[in-house]
């Protein structure tokens with residue numbers, strides 16, 4: 001089953017939106033396969049945001065991501081990477097469409113509530129960055145009765 005990384009950013013925790021954001025993904029039909037609270041470090045953020053290293057806001061972004069712990073989540077489902085990305089909305093909260101997480105809860109490019117993997121390839125890299133293999137639950141290991149109905153067996 002396709003898996004993607006979601007980071008509930010410090011802005012999500014500070015605004016008290018953890019339940020709301022998680023609820024949206026769950027209600028959509030995505031399945032939570034991993035979740036933990038952790039304090040990010042400058043080193044891991046430099047790796048995670050390496051594509052932004054030359055941007056003027058790079059250090060500010062890293063500082064904002066270390067302002068409080070974050071919650072890293074693994075959601076899974078058919079087409080999960082694109083579904084989650086669409087639900088998050090575009091980077092700038094002021095431009096994100098209403099109905100998306102950023103469109104509904106952010107007025108900022110930086111403090112935009114969630115990070116979501118932007119491709120299947122990056123999702124695999126990012127999940128490895130933030131989770132040990134054993135921290136991702138394998139739903140196939142339990143009875144079929146627990147497997148959420150989906151168009152993929």
Ligand SMILES: Nc1ncnc2c1ncn2[C@@H]1O[C@H](COP(=O)(O)OP(=O)(O)OP(=O)(O)O)[C@@H](O)[C@H]1O
Nearest residue numbers: 052057061090091109110111112114115116117118
């Ligand atoms: N112009 C900006 N000013 C301040 N922060 C920014 C700006 N552009 C991007 N960021 C921050 O850097 C993060 C990563 O930027 P990127 O261009 O990869 O956007 P994204 O793929 O929509 O976001 P994410 O990777 O967090 O899902 C953004 O989510 C945001 O927090």
